Amino acid sequence: xxxxxxxxxxxxAGAIGxxxxxxxVDNTGTIAxxxxxxxxxxxxxxxxxxLSGATGTSGMAFRPPDFYExxxxxxxxxxxxxxxxxxxxxVVLDDxxxxxxxxxxxxxxxxxxxxxxxxxxxxxxxxxxxxxxALGIKQHMAGARNAVVLGGGVIGLMxxxxxxxxxxxxxxxxxxDRVLAPVVxxxxxxxxxxTFREAGxxxxxxxxxxxxxxxxxxxxxxxxxxxxxxxxxLIVGIGVTPRVELAEETELExxxxxxxxxxxxxxVSDVYACGDCISVYNFVTGLKQPLPLxxxxxxxxxxxxxxxxxxxxxxxxxxxxxxxxFFDLNLINAGVNATADGDADWHVVSKLDPEKKIxxxxxxxxxxxxxxxILIGQVARAGILLNLMRKKIDVRGFQQELLRDNFGYADxxxxxxxxxxxxxxxxxxx
Amino acid sequence: MQSIxxxxxxxxxxxxxxxKEEMGRILIKPEVCIGCRLCEIWCTxxxxxxxxxxxxxxxxxxxxxxxxxxxxxLPLTFPMxxxxxxxxxxxxxxxxxxxxxxxxxxxxxHDAEKCVGCFSCVLACPYGCININExxxxxxxxxxxxxxxxxxxxxxxxNEALVFVNE
Ligand SMILES: Cc1cc2nc3c(=O)[nH]c(=O)nc-3n(C[C@H](O)[C@H](O)[C@H](O)COP(=O)(O)OP(=O)(O)OC[C@H]3O[C@@H](n4cnc5c(N)ncnc54)[C@H](O)[C@@H]3O)c2cc1C
Ligand code: SF4
Numbered sequence: 184x185x186x187x188x189x190x191x192x193x194x195x196a197g198a199i200g201x202x203x204x205x206x207x208v209d210n211t212g213t214i215a216x217x218x219x220x221x222x223x224x225x226x227x228x229x230x231x232x233x234l235s236g237a238t239g240t241s242g243m244a245f246r247p248p249d250f251y252e253x254x255x256x257x258x259x260x261x262x263x264x265x266x267x268x269x270x271x272x273x274v275v276l277d278d279x280x281x282x283x284x285x286x287x288x289x290x291x292x293x294x295x296x297x298x299x300x301x302x303x304x305x306x307x308x309x310x311x312x313x314x315x316x317a318l319g320i321k322q323h324m325a326g327a328r329n330a331v332v333l334g335g336g337v338i339g340l341m342x343x344x345x346x347x348x349x350x351x352x353x354x355x356x357x358x359x360d361r362v363l364a365p366v367v368x369x370x371x372x373x374x375x376x377x378t379f380r381e382a383g384x385x386x387x388x389x390x391x392x393x394x395x396x397x398x399x400x401x402x403x404x405x406x407x408x409x410x411x412x413x414x415x416x417l418i419v420g421i422g423v424t425p426r427v428e429l430a431e432e433t434e435l436e437x438x439x440x441x442x443x444x445x446x447x448x449x450x451v452s453d454v455y456a457c458g459d460c461i462s463v464y465n466f467v468t469g470l471k472q473p474l475p476l477x478x479x480x481x482x483x484x485x486x487x488x489x490x491x492x493x494x495x496x497x498x499x500x501x502x503x504x505x506x507x508x509f510f511d512l513n514l515i516n517a518g519v520n521a522t523a524d525g526d527a528d529w530h531v532v533s534k535l536d537p538e539k540k541i542x543x544x545x546x547x548x549x550x551x552x553x554x555x556x557i558l559i560g561q562v563a564r565a566g567i568l569l570n571l572m573r574k575k576i577d578v579r580g581f582q583q584e585l586l587r588d589n590f591g592y593a594d595x596x597x598x599x600x601x602x603x604x605x606x607x608x609x610x611x612x613x
Numbered sequence: 614m615q616s617i618x619x620x621x622x623x624x625x626x627x628x629x630x631x632x633k634e635e636m637g638r639i640l641i642k643p644e645v646c647i648g649c650r651l652c653e654i655w656c657t658x659x660x661x662x663x664x665x666x667x668x669x670x671x672x673x674x675x676x677x678x679x680x681x682x683x684x685x686x687l688p689l690t691f692p693m694x695x696x697x698x699x700x701x702x703x704x705x706x707x708x709x710x711x712x713x714x715x716x717x718x719x720x721x722x723h724d725a726e727k728c729v730g731c732f733s734c735v736l737a738c739p740y741g742c743i744n745i746n747e748x749x750x751x752x753x754x755x756x757x758x759x760x761x762x763x764x765x766x767x768x769x770x771x772n773e774a775l776v777f778v779n780e
Contacts, residue, residue, distance in 0.1 A: 226708050226709055228708035228709075238709075246710055477733065482702075485700075504736055505736075506731055506732040506735060508730075508732070517736065562732060562736075563744070563745055564741030565736045566702070566738035592684055606696075607640060607740075610642075610643070610644065612642050612645060613645060
């Protein structure tokens with residue numbers, strides 16, 4: 184049996200974060216990485232850019248070709264981990280090989296949700312999740328004329344934009360009454376819907392696919408509202424769920440995702456997890472929940488790696504956060520977004536200019552702490568707002584300033600500003 | 614590396630240039646900043662094609678973008694540029710691998726070729742120091758004047774409100 188100090192399952196944001204975290208502490212420990220996909224590490228978040236032609240497959244590489252070699256990582260690509268024996272501390276691969284571990288990281292990511300619509304598995308139906316999906320879509324995109332996108336979330340909308348720009352007629356179906364429903368508020372959803380409609384995408388809310396028609400290929404779909412529309416390319420983008428199959432029937436605690444503590448440890452000793460497969464502490468809600476986003480995967484992995492290598496670090500800065508762009512509309516949000524004032528618990532400060540497509544909205548809790556924000560049109564320097572959230576700054580004293588388009592540190596009261604910037608400033612020279 | 618003359622003057626200059634490659638940061642003295650924005654102007658020059666102030670502002674086809682910006686709420690003014698954080702949030706957030714931390718120099722580097730303009734880093738940077746290049750739909754940031762012989766904002770501030778500190 185092969186023995187390693189560290190074994191990592193997965194080869195994406197979380198895995199790379201972990202390798203870099205381990206190597207920031209331990210330069211000599213042996214690392215093995217198991218990945219079901221055969222590719223060098225790539226960013227699945229670049230699929231829309233690949234399909235639009237902005238980047239080629241080589242441009243999707245998330246780290247240089249010699250990354251693993253320089254980091255001293257032994258690769259087991261194109262191999263699936265099928266079982267973990269926690270007692271013997273070994274991972275069993277689909278080819279029968281076993282890898283012993285000192286510390287183990289599960290970075291198995293998420294799997295795209297496929298709705299239980301009969302006959303949906305056809306040759307021109309794709310998820311929007313892997314290089315394999317992307318290559319399949321690219322191949323079918325060339326001859327397609329009528330695409331249907333199932334799901335009006337971030338992923339579905341990105342797919343819709345790419346397809347429209349390839350001169351394909353696109354219809355987006357969203358089961359909720361608005362697009363991006365859990366991510367942003369109603370006002371923002373309406374602005375996004377309008378942007379898509381102006382661009383020529385049909386956006387149907389309160390609607391979904393009731394039946395698909397065709398043998399090997401989808402030819403038409405019948406919608407929930409009874410209409411039947413032509414379809415020669417169907418993209419399923421209704422979300423991802425944590426991939427927890429390795430945890431099933433084991434003592435690993437799972438609550439939607441694999442549950443980890445702030446040090447990214449699972450309920451089994453020497454086993455860590457990160458990324459789309461976990462439920463992790465959200466500093467805004469105070470709850471453990473899946474936060475399936477690139478920065479959370481990378482940072483969670485990095486912190487797991489540091490802990491695996493023997494130092495103690497905590498990951499307590501994760502929350503829901505998105506930087507999105509649809510056509511010429513830029514949108515950034517973070518945290519939770521209340522639709523209106525909520526009794527005494529929180530209040531909302533906002534400004535809206537529908538003509539110029541500008542929206543700034545802040546949800547502030549009873550202690551004056553920013554719980555979430557949405558920026559549309561003006562997204563510059565958004566990170567300062569996220570920093571105010573993370574540092575739990577009481578913003579009530581300057582809440583109207585938040586609405587300024589170039590809000591910055593100069594707009595903060597002296598005490599708060601110099602406190603937040605103290606490591607970077609030399610004060611008291613005059 | 615380029616071969617250099619080995620007379621003492623040249624060696625001295627070379628060693629000083631070498632110093633720029635050491636780990637260090639630019640610190641800011643807000644109280645002596647007068648808001649003249651010469652740091653922004655010279656940052657534009659530093660990132661222009663010609664490195665010539667007249668050409669950079671008047672004749673180059675696309676004017677380079679400054680990576681330092683002066684924050685202003687009069688009478689307060691002070692410059693801010695990338696802090697080259699020890700564990701940068703922007704690098705953690707970058708979906709393309711365009712941002713990286715150079716282990717040797719500590720500099721946070723941005724590879725414009727790889728950048729897809731998703732603005733995840735704009736959301737991640739706690740200092741608001743990743744600037745948007747609207748024309749190209751990419752970002753620009755401070756590169757500590759890599760490949761130049763001085764840091765232009767530091768050397769052109771008339772009041773020494775920007776200082777480079779070796780660490
Ligand atoms: C189209 C698209 C666009 C996105 N855009 C953004 C964005 O702009 N910003 C953002 O923050 N996030 C974005 N995301 C989300 C982001 O890509 C994910 O959060 C991130 O990829 C999660 O990384 P991960 O390491 O948890 O796992 P994943 O990227 O899901 O990778 C897990 C890997 O593990 C492998 N694996 C799983 N089980 C096994 C096993 N048993 N044995 C071996 N290997 C296994 C899988 O094959 C896979 O390669 C986007 C996602 C998609 C699909
Ligand atoms: S805008 Fe460019 S540098 Fe910034 S996160 Fe996106 S790809 Fe990376």
